Amino acid sequence: MAKGDGGSKRGFGPTMAEVAALASVTKMTVSRVLRQPEKVNPETRKRVSSAMLKLGYVPNRLAGSLTSGATGLIAAIVPTLRHSIFADVLEGLSDVISEAGLDLFVSFSSYRTDVEESQIRSILERRPDALMLTGLTHSKASRDILRNFGIPVIETWETAEEPIDMMVGYSNRDAAHAMTGELVRAGYRRIAFVNGSSAGNERARLRAEGYLAALQEAGLPALPIHVVEHDADIRPEIGARALIAVRQQTPDVDAIFFTSDIFAVGAILACREQGIDVPNTIGIAGFHDLEIGRVVSPTLTTVHVPATEMGRKAGHMLLARLSGGRSNISRQNLGFSIILRESARRSRG
Missing domain, CATH: 3.40.50.2300 (Response regulator)
Known part of the structure; x- marks a missing residue:
């Protein structure tokens, strides 16, 4: 790697080691502040937080996921955002999962099952914790992949057929x-x-x-x-x-x-x-x-x-599954008027 005037170039900003050095603590303490702050002495926690702020440190969630097995990512596939009704569902979903500290990744299928299948394969490479789909029409390969992958999956906008895992919607x-x-x-x-x-x-x-x-x-x-x-x-x-x-x-x-x-x-x-x-x-x-x-x-x-409520309910059902709950309710009919x-x-x- 090329070097400048006595300094090296880094692609991802300050490191955890630099935060630890500035705060006069170990890397393990910095990690604990990020993941279990309640277990760190308040004075130490304040010192570490100040160091992160001063350095502009951004935690590497991917590194943590390699240890915990969770990425903190919920993925959603919708047909389009040209129709605001799908944005309403995403807003409801995001409201719920963000309160749990999870992030939302969104992709678009253009109402095509072949495009959706390609997106599912690509998304699963990123190892999301759960997935929300729009509708019940998917390719056989998509269904097989999701059933074998083992993460919570919720389908939205309809309740007429058997779900891959869970569903929420209306008739x-x-x-x-x-x-x-x-x-x-x-x-x-x-x-x-x-x-x-x-x-x-x-x-x-x-x-x-x-x-x-x-x-x-x-x-x-x-x-x-x-x-x-x-x-x-x-x-x-x-x-x-x-x-x-x-x-x-x-x-x-x-x-x-x-x-x-x-x-x-x-x-x-x-x-x-x-x-x-x-x-x-x-x-x-x-x-x-x-x-x-x-x-x-x-x-x-x-x-x-109830589009926004559909997104919120989907979020709550996914969070319940991620927390280890095994509810007998896998289908939620929200009705219409x-x-x-x-x-x-x-x-x-």
């Missing part, structure tokens, strides 16, 4: 069924559904099942489901285009249920531009209960899902 089928039923009760009879692709996304498949079942129970015909092929492309313009496509295909459609509030708001704005009366000519409903749906005019009827607002409330007359 997407029941949620779509309930919303479609509300549109029927509001007096709509030609109800269309704008959905995401079901390839690699069981949530889309289950929502479609719920929509179709509700119409069948009501004795109403199901219209062709309009599928947005690029799930990660979540923009209001997509909803506006879907509105136009659905009305061209089915001119007498009188309500559209969108799988995303973002799409639904785009449709409401397009209706305003075209002079289409929402909700009397066409009712609009969304999914997720995002803030944008509460401020658009007319306000958006939607399905509320239907939020009735102006966009699907026809005038009576």
Whole structure:
């Protein structure tokens, strides 16, 4: 290694040995201050802390993990951050694990199981203490790898199938069924559904099942489901285009249920531009209960899902498993609620 004017270059800042020397203690004492501060004399602890602050010392967690077997890292894979609903889940998860002194590593799958499998392999090389996944659709190889690896795994956003380890979410089928039923009760009879692709996304498949079942129970015909092929492309313009496509295909459609509030708001704005009366000519409903749906005019009827609470519950379940707890509860259904607002409330007359 090249040397400068009497000094050496280091890649990772001051060392534990330098902290120990400045504080006049052993390296073991510095290590104990970092890992078990309550077992160190307060005066000594203060001296070591002052030395670390003066030197700008950053502890090497990786070195500690080689001894303890724990990295202090929780990994999470979400489809995208273009949809704020996934950011809400991550915020809830982070709130819980950060209180326990753990860090969060996030990766994105773009709604593709092959990408997710590659990410799982890469993440496991970093030896996380636990892993959170989005949805229940994974490659067989991903399932096998995770079951054999032995760390706690929690799947989110659905509760319909058997988990790899644990799961927390709600029933997407029941949620779509309930919303479609509300549109029927509001007096709509030609109800269309704008959905995401079901390839690699069981949530889309289950929502479609719920929509179709509700119409069948009501004795109403199901219209062709309009599928947005690029799930990660979540923009209001997509909803506006879907509105136009659905009305061209089915001119007498009188309500559209969108799988995303973002799409639904785009449709409401397009209706305003075209002079289409929402909700009397066409009712609009969304999914997720995002803030944008509460401020658009007319306000958006939607399905509320507890995204932040889902992340928090996932965090608590993972921490319980990491602490050695073996709860009989491996599945948590947080439920959903239907939020009735102006966009699907026809005038009576």
